Amino acid sequence: MMRARMLTAGSAEGPVLSLDEPLSFWGAFEPRTGKIIDVHHPQRGACVKDTVLVMTETRGSGSAPGAIAEAIRLGTAPVAIILAEADINLAVGAEVAATLYGRHCVMACVTAEELESLRGARWISIASDGVVTPAG
């Protein structure tokens, strides 16, 4: 059983989008569409909306909290983000969006090995106690 460290409270499930490289939520991501717009990112054009996003870490930007909060407000955000490196910016953005809009994006942190094992899954559910269950 895999148990994640929960960076924000809640439970979620959805189809997996596994990113090969870190994503900056500001500059490389468009909150109005939920799409990755960075021309240098291998998954440019992919839409993160309603997915369980699996990636090692984000690329740091002080504007990332606003971008993730904006995406949560607009309903273009992932339902959950699973990382191997805990990320303050994303957790802060999600906390602000939960307070302002009552909408949630679950953020969870696992080990690098656990993260790799999740990449092949098609569907992941995260329970509020942190239990991560991959399927398919």
Place this chain on the structure above:
Amino acid sequence: MQLAARLVVKSAEIMGAERLIPISFAHLDACFYTGQAHVDFVRFLIENGASLAVETWTNNGVVSLADPGLRPRVEDPEMVEGAATLMHLYERLGTRPTWTCAPYQLPGGPKLGDHIAVGESNAVSYYNSVVGARTNKYGDYLDVACALTGLAPDAGLHRDEGRHAELHIDTTALPEQWRREDIFAHLIGHHAGRLSGRRVPVISGLFPDTPSFALKAISSAAASSGGVELWHAVGVTPEAPELASVFDTGDMHRVSAEDLARAHRDLSTAADGPLDAVALGTPHFGLVEFEALVRLFDGRKVKAGLPMLVSTSRGVREMARARGWIERLQASGVEVPVDVCTYHSPRVRGLTGRVMTNAAKWAYYAPGMLGVEVAFGSLKECVESAIRGEVWRDPALWTNA
């Protein structure tokens, strides 16, 4: 206030801090509009009676409140409206409306050893390194949360052990004359950022009388090309009277002429030729730089029709105006916008095509953010090029040898 406290506590948990420490100053980046959520956040705070616990200054905005004509409303009405609303709300929250990315150029800021909370990357780098105040890079909302609670997580660069250098960058093999040129600070800052990534570097070979604008250039360039939040310079910055004060063992890099040439090539994406604009003031121009600019122009004029923008803060512009410099520059055809920056935002009027700058930070971001080509040069090269309307290279400067 509950939200602010939750954000600070949550970040402390994630950073592994055992306690929170009091801060005495904050500089906010959350006043820079990136979407409606920013407006909703500060409005929520005001409606819930939040008030600032410490002296709090503001980074530049997306629009200028002092010069509203700078960014025409037709361009993106929702953004222009939202950006101005956001700035007015932060004034209502009780901030000091400095609207500058270089707050350390204004009197009354933090001092050596003060714990502070700052978001803007070049200001984090300058306050930590040159002033010797202590801050991590606090992203949007967390910067505001620290200002409202007067607290920050006791972790990272707030602690002595986080401030040791992990990399020694030695410039002493380069000729002294090179190291005294203003362009050197931009090039070594860019190179140091590339080498360091997120590590803390210590640079040797800078002179004790290195002017503050050069230290600003290093701070901003290294924070752009890398993620440098603190750097030391032996015999220059306050925590590094000697190399051994900050560095025991770690990587060592000796800077060569080829390293600086590569940095220059990195920053200059355009071939030399006719110019479409000249953009100075990233981070915001300081008083000493204005004095140098007036001297270099010496009453001559920018080529007719060529936009030349020098971004600064309203505080510094007033100081320069009091000395008669703004009027002289305007007579030379130079515009001096305040409250805004010219790259980190949608297109500012007149910036297209081949643009010349002396700022490594502008040169680093503008090709991606604005889609322009950049000719990078010294301040003197920028002025002479502006007068000619095309890129001019200084034969006396070692970068052109």
